[in-house]
Amino acid sequence: MSEPVARLTGHAVTGTRRLSGDVREAVLDDGRVVVAKRGHAPGAAAAEAAGLRWLAAAEAVPVPAVHGHDEDWLVLDRVPTGQPSAAAAERLGRGLARLHASGAPAVGAAPPGGPSRAWIGLAPMANVAGDDWASWYAEHRVLPYVRQAVDAGTFGPSEAAVFERACERFPPLAEPPSRLHGDLWNGNVLWDGREAWLIDPAAHGGHRETDLAMLHLFGCPHLDRVLAAYQEVTPLADGWVSRIGLHQLFPLLVHTVLFGQSYAAQALAAARSVSSG
The missing domain is CATH 3.90.1200.10 (Aminoglycoside phosphotransferase (APH), C-terminal lobe)
Known part of the structure; x- marks a missing residue:
């Protein structure tokens, strides 16, 4: 999990912790804490990322910022x-x-x-x-x-x-x-x-x-x-x-x-x- 998080955020990972199932918390080398989620199906990470960005664009309700995604992983801010x-x-x-x-x-x-x-x-x-x-x-x-x-x-x-x-x-x-x-x-x-x-x-x-x-x-x-x-x-x-x-x-x-x-x-x-x- 550290490799996709580092690739998608541009920062090295200094620690990880499982939150639930395929959801993990990662600490970056600049001290920020992010969440990495493995998609349960092809395209699931992309679908969730698009949804979060669409909700965020309304500037109405807080949603975690999307740091990036690939075919398998989605990386977000930790709430x-x-x-x-x-x-x-x-x-x-x-x-x-x-x-x-x-x-x-x-x-x-x-x-x-x-x-x-x-x-x-x-x-x-x-x-x-x-x-x-x-x-x-x-x-x-x-x-x-x-x-x-x-x-x-x-x-x-x-x-x-x-x-x-x-x-x-x-x-x-x-x-x-x-x-x-x-x-x-x-x-x-x-x-x-x-x-x-x-x-x-x-x-x-x-x-x-x-x-x-x-x-x-x-x-x-x-x-x-x-x-x-x-x-x-x-x-x-x-x-x-x-x-x-x-x-x-x-x-x-x-x-x-x-x-x-x-x-x-x-x-x-x-x-x-x-x-x-």
Whole structure:
């Protein structure tokens, strides 16, 4: 690991430490601390680097700086560790509103320089631009994972039909596409004691409510403060709370594909709620 870090940063490595899995911390000869991540698939490092740079370009929410990447490795700044605070949560909410408002060329658009074949966690994710949010969300964020779950035996034909009926009821996107983090669960929000940082994006153009629905699904410290501050900057459309389940279909189906039956019932409940709503 030291060789790619030295090559990508231009500095010798004086020490390393494993953080988790294929993620390691490295100390450079100038005293800086960076994180090196080995991509789980070809192009994964490039996809994450493009997403981080796209989020950083909005100058809205802190993200770790990208030092470089190759086919296998991505090297980033190390985010300091600290405790969540209400003030940081409010800054996060205002920053997310500005991030989303910075926009995207289309729903499904990949970050500049990013591949169309991307990932959300370890699951494949297609960044394919579309004209209509509802049909794009069904085609590229719901039905592919339903089919994978059917192939794995997690869902049968009757369960798949529940999702197909839900897709027929998706509302149109009545606002410009937003610049999304795309995998905004609590584990991808790091707190340094003053600010909240975003890591591990699955960035793409989409509906801003999708990011907020992920925060609801997996929890976030001071979430009420995050949402109140967000609303101060860019109020959400009427009825957004009733659409949380709609936007949670995507992460719930991804988790069903990755982790199996434990998320299947929750995904089905969300789909039935959309169908009956």
